[in-house]
Amino acid sequence: MPATKPDFSGIIGESEKIKGVLSIVEKILDDDSTILILGESGTGKELIAKAIHYNGKRADKPLIPVNCGAIPEELLESELFGHEKGSFTGAIRTRIGKFELANSGTIFLDEIGDMSPALQVKMLRVLQEQEFERVGGMKSLKVNIRVIAATHRNLEKEVESNKFREDLFYRLNVIPISIPPLRERKSDIPILANHFLLKFNRIKNRNIEGFSDEAMRCLAEYHWPGNVRELENIIERTVILKGKGIVRPADLPEKVQKWNGKPNIHTKDERLVISDNATIEDTSQSPAGITEDGINLNQIVEDFENRLILEALKKTEWNKAKAANLLGIKRTTLIEKLKKKGINRGV
Ligand SMILES: Nc1ncnc2c1ncn2[C@@H]1O[C@H](COP(=O)(O)OP(=O)(O)OP(=O)(O)O)[C@@H](O)[C@H]1O
Ligand SMILES: [Mg+2]
Known part of the structure; x- marks a missing residue:
């Protein structure tokens, strides 16, 4: 058990919605139940997964991330479970998989919604029994792992359309944590924008003083389909290109300047x-009046x-x-x- 209060200082936001997320996170830190983090791309799923691991009792044990969407299906099985030497062409030596590496720590199964049906079956078994075999191996390996999974997909829909196994969904969905899109917690935008401004001033050695009210209004009104990641990228670019002074609407990308309130x-x-x-x-x-544009x-x-x-x-x-x-x-x-x-x- 961590002796001190959990450190969520890297997670910026003061909206009721983000506070709601953090209050759930705080309750499950020292528990071993499986967590399923849901949210659109760029909402901070990985950030929350790390906060859970590094504030929990397994913090000094490994956190092993696996991006189930980025690894080709043929390789993912051996990536997760490892393989024995000679188990397939190219398996020239025994390889330890991510589940073994994560033993006594946490495995972060990112983009679990992208996993193939065949692997979903194997995943179900590991989750149920904390036991698996390396590819081409006979021996069952027992592990003690906390599982955090994440996806930007709507898994209930994927289950309905038979793309995701229902039993695996229920096994994962013990403690779901939904991170709302940025457009549904607009009060976080100013504080996030200022946070990224300071961050990029520091690491890019620039000297931007802040945002004009009008520029902040543009940022607050834009619908942020790419969520916090998109905001971070735009601030990084603006800080680098402008270098010093105050950010005005004209310094922002056109789509952000011109955004005039399309629906959700x-x-x-x-x-x-x-x-x-x-x-x-x-x-x-x-429509707050007709602007010059x-x-x-x-x-x-x-x-x-x-x-x-x-x-x-x-x-x-x-x-x-x-x-x-x-x-x-x-x-x-x-x-x-x-x-x-x-x-x-x-x-
Ligand atoms: N509340 C926040 N405070 C500070 N930074 C944040 C916050 N939310 C997200 N970020 C930053 O935004 C970027 C995207 O976050 P992250 O990678 O955790 O999102 P994700 O949901 O995993 O996205 P994807 O689905 O694209 O993988 C990261 O650089 C992260 O540090
Ligand atoms: Mg991610």
């Missing part, structure tokens, strides 16, 4: 999908319409007749609109 919608399979959990308040960007009237009107439709659907738990009633339109009109906009309950 992302294109998926060329259709629009609105998350059932989308927070309407967070995405509300009322002009506005996109159609977009803003459509945005407004989408938000009201979404609000009505949420209020009525997606009962379309009731939602249409709240909106003062016919049910068939609502259905037509949903179809045209490609809005469904998905994600």
